[in-house]
Amino acid sequence: MNIVANDIDYKLLNDKIRDKGKTITVKNCLGQRFIAAGMNDKNITIEGIPGNALGAYLNGANITVQGNAQDATGDTMNEGKIVIHGNIGDAAGYAMRGGSIFVKGDAGYRAGIHMKAYKEKVPSLIIGGKAGSFLGEYQAGGTIIVLGLDSEDDRIVGNYACTGMHGGKMFIRSKCKGVHFPHQVTARKATLKDKAEIEEYIDEFCKLFDYNKKDVMDSDFTVVIPDSKNPYQQMYVAN
Secondary structure, eight states, X not given: OEEEOTTOOHHHHHHHHHHSOSEEEEEEEESOSSTTTTOOSOEEEEEEEOOTTTTTTOEEEEEEESXXXXXXXXXXXXXXXXXXXXXXXXXXXXXXXXSEEEESSXXXXXXXXXXXXXXXXXXXXXXXXXXXXXXXXXXXXXEEEEOOTTOXXXXXXXXXXXXXXXXXXXXXXXXXXXXOOOTTEEEEEOOHHHHHHHHHHHHHHHHHHTOOHHHHHSSOOEEEEXXXXXXXXXXXXXX
């Protein structure tokens, strides 16, 4: 089922998506916000550029964007998958608590901020290009992967990565020379055992975007984990 989004505001567009079948293509998307917010049981392909908060509170739907997406994609998403065949704006995966976001290109600032996990829900954010500053800020759970594909620069994350991180893991396909991590995390070269943890994510990424899995995996990765679940404990006053 096709929906032509020209001159349709986000409320009417979402009403149309809800009223149609399970498989939908949105054509000529022109920055409408909140597309598919809270939806489940839908397979949505978007042609054009969706606006902020694409897939916010997503609860099981699958979204594919044949191009770029704006800020706050996957905001507080609970379950499902979002695939971006281009670049993505700031705060991708803000407070996401389940599901997966795959980005072929670059991500803006504060990707994965406040990402969290609970029991069987372990969210994942896989960025094929570079990520801007404050990546994984206050990360409390889940997995963030930055691959830096098609980049000649070893520095594929911006400043202040992992600030306030107190849960989850981050994998960066780089030796991270010149990257200054905060004192409350440990950044080290990933072992084969570490890399095995992300092989499933890399396999899906390569199938989605037509990369060679061996080429991606046969590289140095840096794994970052928090030293403490309470990185600001030293600032508290003991009673």
